Amino acid sequence: MSCELPAATCQLEIDWTLDPTEAAVWRALSRRLGRAFAVQVAALAREVEIAPRQVQEVVHRLRVQHGMPIASGAGKPAGYYIPETSQEVEEFYHEQKSKALGTLAAAAAVKRTSLPALLGQLALETEKMLACPVDPVSISGPQGSEAA
Numbered sequence: 001m002s003c004e005l006p007a008a009t010c011q012l013e014i015d016w017t018l019d020p021t022e023a024a025v026w027r028a029l030s031r032r033l034g035r036a037f038a039v040q041v042a043a044l045a046r047e048v049e050i051a052p053r054q055v056q057e058v059v060h061r062l063r064v065q066h067g068m069p070i071a072s073g074a075g076k077p078a079g080y081y082i083p084e085t086s087q088e089v090e091e092f093y094h095e096q097k098s099k100a101l102g103t104l105a106a107a108a109a110v111k112r113t114s115l116p117a118l119l120g121q122l123a124l125e126t127e128k129m130l131a132c133p134v135d136p137v138s139i140s141g142p143q144g145s146e147a148a
Contacts, residue, residue: 018066024048025058029070029080035088038072038079 018026028047032039045052059080062068071083071092083089101115108118 016066018062021048021050021054022058022062022066025050025055026062026068029059029062029068029082032079032081034084035071035073035081035091036077038077038081040079044080 025044025048028039028044031037039047041052041055045055048055050058059070059072063070069082069089070080071088072078072080073092073095081088083092104118104122105115108115111118
């Protein structure tokens with residue numbers, strides 16, 4: 001599969017081994033270059049003939065497992081798109097960081113700890129996870145009780 005993105009984007013490490021559904025979603029999204037051409041989940045689901053929830057799962061895999069530069073936004077226009085400019089990349093980054101910090105602040109409040117303390121704990125857990133030869137994503141259940 002050839003790279004259909006600007007040269008700077010194509011220099012990213014991208015895993016092009018996609019299953020048919022991932023390939024269909026990527027083909028549809030690769031035509032959405034720039035925030036102005038963002039596509040909403042429901043429209044993308046109709047286009048590739050899968051459920052909206054499956055679109056979200058596939059986009060997550062494309063981003064995380066395959067390194068695809070897929071951005072999204074809740075503002076107008078809302079939806080998924082391939083960032084065309086560094087400004088679009090920065091806007092997506094700041095929006096995602098804000099969401100993540102809001103979620104972590106809520107988790108810290110429930111645990112009755114401070115956000116900095118929780119971030120420190122997450123840093124330690126991340127270091128441990130990166131040093132672990134086992135894929136922690138494939139482990140289900142409480143920590144240390146992998147399903148046999």
